[in-house]
Amino acid sequence: MKKQHSILVALILALVVCSFTACSEGAPKKSGAVGTAIALGHGSCVTEVTVVVNGYGDPVKVQFDDIFPASNVYTNMALKKEGDTTEVVQVGTSSYFKYLRIGQKYFKADENGKYYEMGSASGKITDDLMTYYKTAEGTRWYYDSFLSGNLWICAESENGTEKDGVKLADKYKFNTSNGSMRKRYSRYWSTLGSGSIGQVSGLGFNGNMDMLENYLLAHGFDALASDDAIVLPKDSGTGYNVIGGVTTGATLSADTAIYLKTAKAAYENALAAQK
Numbered sequence: 001m002k003k004q005h006s007i008l009v010a011l012i013l014a015l016v017v018c019s020f021t022a023c024s025e026g027a028p029k030k031s032g033a034v035g036t037a038i039a040l041g042h043g044s045c046v047t048e049v050t051v052v053v054n055g056y057g058d059p060v061k062v063q064f065d066d067i068f069p070a071s072n073v074y075t076n077m078a079l080k081k082e083g084d085t086t087e088v089v090q091v092g093t094s095s096y097f098k099y100l101r102i103g104q105k106y107f108k109a110d111e112n113g114k115y116y117e118m119g120s121a122s123g124k125i126t127d128d129l130m131t132y133y134k135t136a137e138g139t140r141w142y143y144d145s146f147l148s149g150n151l152w153i154c155a156e157s158e159n160g161t162e163k164d165g166v167k168l169a170d171k172y173k174f175n176t177s178n179g180s181m182r183k184r185y186s187r188y189w190s191t192l193g194s195g196s197i198g199q200v201s202g203l204g205f206n207g208n209m210d211m212l213e214n215y216l217l218a219h220g221f222d223a224l225a226s227d228d229a230i231v232l233p234k235d236s237g238t239g240y241n242v243i244g245g246v247t248t249g250a251t252l253s254a255d256t257a258i259y260l261k262t263a264k265a266a267y268e269n270a271l272a273a274q275k
Helices: 002-020 022-026 129-133 136-147 204-219 251-273
Strands: 033-040 046-053 059-067 088-091 094-097 099-102 105-109 115-117 151-163 166-173 241-243 246-248
Touching: 033 136, 033 251, 046 136, 046 251, 059 204, 059 251, 099 136, 099 166, 105 151, 115 129, 129 136, 204 251, 241 251
Parallel strands: none
Antiparallel strands: 033 046, 046 059, 088 094, 099 105, 099 151, 105 115, 151 166, 241 246
């Protein structure tokens, strides 16, 4: 009887130890952890992907979006209101707002329509705006400025901030004729002339992004374990991407790898947020 009792006690102890050691390895971690990643994406937009994971590291939400670049704003004279005195630089048939503010930096368009930072040479961006914007540092700076709401078209004003002898006042915030700086909430790639925000017919931008999101939610990120799995195969004759056996030159297909790589980085950031 004593021997059987000893065996029973040993089994109970083993189960207790297991519950605190090896058996706990499969226990859930922090649920709802969020990871975000950005990259220079389609058409020089800032591609943004947010991933939310459950306690087991499975994605429960994947959100793709693109933020329009500054170039979509300063060449868009549709934003200029009637009677608006904001200065414009004319280059051939193209028009550019003369002064911009992004974050705490002010920019002025030259005679060629390129923007250069105004003010002190200390810490000044020496490249033109779009050259700097396309660097990793520049993309991050623009994205952070967007999140803080510091994207402004400026006008000369006696009450403004002086830069290089020019006093500037914020005039109005960046926007686009599509109705939003975020593609998800704009008229971009939908029925032309609809006047409605969001997608109206066909897949459009939102529909394509939804397909990518649904795939990752259904299959997880195991399929993206290596960069080789993200790079799409090319048709040897046309150089176009091959997706599911179909050769396509569609603009989104060329950037699918960017979207997926950014999503993978966001997923890894979400897992890191669980620790």
